[in-house]
Amino acid sequence: MSAEVLDPVAAVRRFNRFYTRAIGVLEKGYLGTSYTVAEGRVLYEIAKADGVTAKAIGEITALDAGYLSRIVARLERDGVVGRERLASDGRSTVLRLTDHGREVFPAFDRRSAALVEGMIGGLSAERRRRLTGAMAEVEALLGAPEPGPVVLRPHATGDMGWITERHGVHYAREYGWNGHIEAVTARICADFLDSHDSARERCWLAERGGERLGCVFLVKDEIDGVARLRLLMVEPSARGLGVGKRLVAECVAFARAAGYREIxxxxxxxxxxARAIYAVEGFQLEHTWTHDDFGAPEVSETWRLVL
Structure with missing residues (x-):
């Protein structure tokens, strides 16, 4: 792999060069018209809004106010855009397409759609899905949206595969454990899906903005009246958010409500x-032993909470 690909700045610049060439940004006339890309974008926003202030266009496009004013002036000179005073406020005006603009814009819009269809026309349905997913991720990452709150939700389709994968990756990367941890996780997840009792057993996923941040299970133990907390895991990116504490507290609250005596x-x-979270929640260390199931000797522990 080249150094340019490994360098995120170089990679973004490389993508920008590719995409500006692909959509014709550097051509003298955008989409075969006499307009630049910026002028075409302003025309598009005015057409779709059917009555919008110049200030709103500036907020949408992030264009410099002076530059935007010159673009609007050109569109007005060409007779495709006109100004109308608001009946509610005679000092304010909105921009709308003129009759001539409504004749011109549909052809412009069709050429834009045709350009994109030409780019993706040869892609299979699966490749189109991958493309749109990747573009949505670029928007999410570079748009820097507010992350939103962390929510806890029940498990859904696909979560067990993610839990198994993340346990394997996390423990291999941070502790050097072998693939046996992934096998153990997969068995726990499979058993849960096959036979869990929804009234007395749960799996929770912590999530923010659609991104999974962690998980935990509460299931019946072999001894009647005892619940078992399993597979607590928090993504490294979510550390410091209190995710692990919330997941464990949810288990304890559910266990009490379900009538368990102990966890x-x-x-x-x-x-x-994790041990610090258990201790704060009131769990007591009960038993220790050593095993090498995950590749090297590890001290295992049993903790118990009397409810």
Whole structure:
């Protein structure tokens, strides 16, 4: 892999060069017209809004006010855009297409759609899906939207695959554990899907803006009246948000409401953040032993909370 691909700044610049060429930004006339890309964008926003202030166009396009004023002036000279005073406020005006503009714009809009169709026409349905998904992710990442609140939700289709994958990746990367942790996780997830009792067993996913941040399970133990907390995991990107604490607290509240007497869990001494959460919630360390199931000797622990 080249150094340019590894460097995110170089990669974005490379993509910009590709895309500006692909959509004809550098051509003298955009879409075969005498207009620039910026002028075409302003015309598009005016046409779609059917009555919009210049200030609103500026907010949408982020164009400099002086530059935008010159673009609007040109569109007015060409007779495709006109100004109308608002009946509610005679000092304010909105921009609208003129009769001539309504004749010109549909052809302009069709050429824009045809350009895109020409770019993606050879792609299969699956490749189109991948393309639109990748573009949505670029918008989300570079648009820097407010992250929104962290919510806890029940498991849904596809979550078990994500839980299995993330446990395998997380523990291999941070602790050097082998693939046995992924196998253990997959069995727990499969058993849960096959036979979980929705009244007394739950899986929660922590999520923000559609991005999964963590998970936990509460299931029946072999001993009647005892629940088992399993597979608590928080993504590194979500650390410091209180996700693990909320997931464990949700388990405890559910267990009490479901009538369990105790909650038991299995963890490891190396998982210090999780152990701190358990201790704060009132769990007590009950038993320790050493095993090498994950590739190297690890101190395993049993913790218990009497409800």
């Amino acid at each position: 038991v869990l299995w963890t490891h001494a190396v998982l210090t953040a």
